[in-house]
Amino acid sequence: MKPFTYQRAGxxxxxxxxxxxxxxxxxxxxxxxxxxLMKMExxxxxxxxxxxxxxxxxxxxxxxxxxxxxxxVSNSExxxxxxxxxxxxxxxxxxxxxxSYQLRNLATVGGNFLQRTRCMYFRDVTMxxxxxxxxxxxxxxxxxQRDLAILGASKLCVATHPSDMAVAMAALDAVVHTVGPAGxxxxxxxxLYRSPSDGPERDTVLDRGELITAVEIPAAPIAARSxxxxxxxxxxxxxxxxxVAAAIEVGDGAVSGVRIALGGVAHRPWRATTxxxxxFGMPATEESFRAAAEAELAAAWPLPGNAFKVPLARNTVVGxxxxxxxxxx
Amino acid sequence: MDQEITLxxxxxxxxxxxxxxxxLLDALRERLGITSAKKGCDHGQCGACTVLLDGRRAxxxxxxxxxxxxxxxxxxxxxxxxxxxxxxxxxxxxxxxFQCGYCTPGQIVSAVAMLREAEAGWPSVxxxxxxxxxxxxxxxxxxxxxxxxxxxxxxxxxxxxxxxEVARS
Numbered sequence: 001m002k003p004f005t006y007q008r009a010g011x012x013x014x015x016x017x018x019x020x021x022x023x024x025x026x027x028x029x030x031x032x033x034x035x036x037l038m039k040m041e042x043x044x045x046x047x048x049x050x051x052x053x054x055x056x057x058x059x060x061x062x063x064x065x066x067x068x069x070x071x072x073v074s075n076s077e078x079x080x081x082x083x084x085x086x087x088x089x090x091x092x093x094x095x096x097x098x099x100s101y102q103l104r105n106l107a108t109v110g111g112n113f114l115q116r117t118r119c120m121y122f123r124d125v126t127m128x129x130x131x132x133x134x135x136x137x138x139x140x141x142x143x144x145q146r147d148l149a150i151l152g153a154s155k156l157c158v159a160t161h162p163s164d165m166a167v168a169m170a171a172l173d174a175v176v177h178t179v180g181p182a183g184x185x186x187x188x189x190x191x192l193y194r195s196p197s198d199g200p201e202r203d204t205v206l207d208r209g210e211l212i213t214a215v216e217i218p219a220a221p222i223a224a225r226s227x228x229x230x231x232x233x234x235x236x237x238x239x240x241x242x243x244v245a246a247a248i249e250v251g252d253g254a255v256s257g258v259r260i261a262l263g264g265v266a267h268r269p270w271r272a273t274t275x276x277x278x279x280f281g282m283p284a285t286e287e288s289f290r291a292a293a294e295a296e297l298a299a300a301w302p303l304p305g306n307a308f309k310v311p312l313a314r315n316t317v318v319g320x321x322x323x324x325x326x327x328x329x
Numbered sequence: 330m331d332q333e334i335t336l337x338x339x340x341x342x343x344x345x346x347x348x349x350x351x352x353l354l355d356a357l358r359e360r361l362g363i364t365s366a367k368k369g370c371d372h373g374q375c376g377a378c379t380v381l382l383d384g385r386r387a388x389x390x391x392x393x394x395x396x397x398x399x400x401x402x403x404x405x406x407x408x409x410x411x412x413x414x415x416x417x418x419x420x421x422x423x424x425x426x427f428q429c430g431y432c433t434p435g436q437i438v439s440a441v442a443m444l445r446e447a448e449a450g451w452p453s454v455x456x457x458x459x460x461x462x463x464x465x466x467x468x469x470x471x472x473x474x475x476x477x478x479x480x481x482x483x484x485x486x487x488x489x490x491x492x493x494e495v496a497r498s
Binding site: 001003004005006008028031032035036039048050052076079080082085086089092093096097099100101102103105106230235236237 | 330332348349350352371372373376379382385386387388391392393395396439442443446449450451452453454459460472473474476477478
């Protein structure tokens with residue numbers, strides 16, 4: 001690990017100003033991803049500004065429904081919260097499907113959104129990688145392709161975003177609250193991540209020194225019966241090959257509301273807006289579910305080593321929607 | 330870039346100066362000579378370094394000592410009450426729940442914390458009823474909740490019953 005200075009931030013504005021002014025500085029919260037990447041010298045910050053104690057550790061009810069979750073809330077606490085378990089089960093399940101209890105106790109909600117790809121070439125400093133070192137090329141496209149993206153990828157980068165939590169957040173239309181050098185703002189999770197074709201070295205639209213302070217989930221009655229399913233190489237404690245967060249409402253046999261987001265398939269949690277549009281008003285049958293999933297995946301651009309993800313994603317979406325509608329009967 | 334910190338480990342307070350790069354695991358093992366927590370993968374993937382950090386199980390290899398100044402740390406060695414072993418330690422012995430033993434301190438700390446989490450009603454991803462008040466620790470629940478602790482000897486066949494017995498009592 002490269003030497004660095006550690007600073008426990010005294011207040012939010014000085015923490016933001018410090019990181020905004022110093023390109024070699026980085027925020028530290030749970031550290032489960034950052035410290036690991038520093039050990040491998042994938043990341044080499046010279047200054048760590050510890051903000052874990054500064055950001056809120058509270059989960060609050062929003063007037064009119066919904067929740068405001070402080071960025072410092074641990075992944076464990078969010079997954080175990082009764083309001084989340086009852087009102088947004090897909091979010092609890094998504095968090096519980098990721099990492100281990102030890103890691104989730106350390107990891108924060110804010111940091112979960114900002115974790116870096118687990119693409120093995122990003123994590124191997126001896127290999128070219130446009131995300132780690134812009135302009136050096138992508139080793140993954142002609143390498144081990146099993147974990148790579150099938151949607152929204154670019155010739156520059158085919159890495160996937162590793163978060164499970166963010167997939168549920170995308171399906172729930174969650175909104176991230178930030179404070180940065182230009183003040184406070186909000187960013188919907190579905191607009192938080194940048195396309196790799198715009199330069200894969202920057203994962204998100206956040207500015208240097210901009211810090212996630214909270215995330216708000218709007219009221220969503222549809223989410224009370226929702227779930228998250230993760231398909232992976234091991235039964236537990238592995239990243240997703242494909243994951244699906246889904247919720248569906250049916251009235252008089254027709255789909256009256258639907259939320260679908262996919263994980264493990266793109267550089268960001270992939271909100272399946274095409275499938276949702278296709279399904280709205282259609283009969284809640286397996287044929288409709290299949291057609292909608294296929295419409296979403298028509299844009300897929302798989303590599304030989306990850307082409308299996310296309311039928312896997314389709315079947316997982318269909319299976320989830322079928323299970324949810326059968327349960328509701 | 331040294332910094333002075335205080336850690337309370339297994340009930341005893343220590344003040345030490347550490348390089349900022351020192352993980353909690355290295356501070357315990359290399360600086361304080363407390364070798365109960367083990368270094369396996371050093372990347373948060375194996376769980377051998379599991380300790381209770383302010384009461385919650387955590388991978389001590391992934392946290393910086395300087396970021397945890399003042400923390401209360403409990404290792405497997407600190408679970409015993411003097412010469413009286415913790416029930417989880419006794420159960421691991423009576424079930425022969427290890428072969429080489431390297432992962433065992435992490436397994437035991439993790440299992441003790443897991444029982445507390447289950448008592449608090451925390452669900453797991455395999456819980457049938459996510460909103461249940463009471464967690465029934467069957468084989469599937471224990472396996473899932475312990476999946477952050479790997480055993481290279483694959484002593485799982487005895488680890489799960491060892492934990493299940495303490496969970497029942």
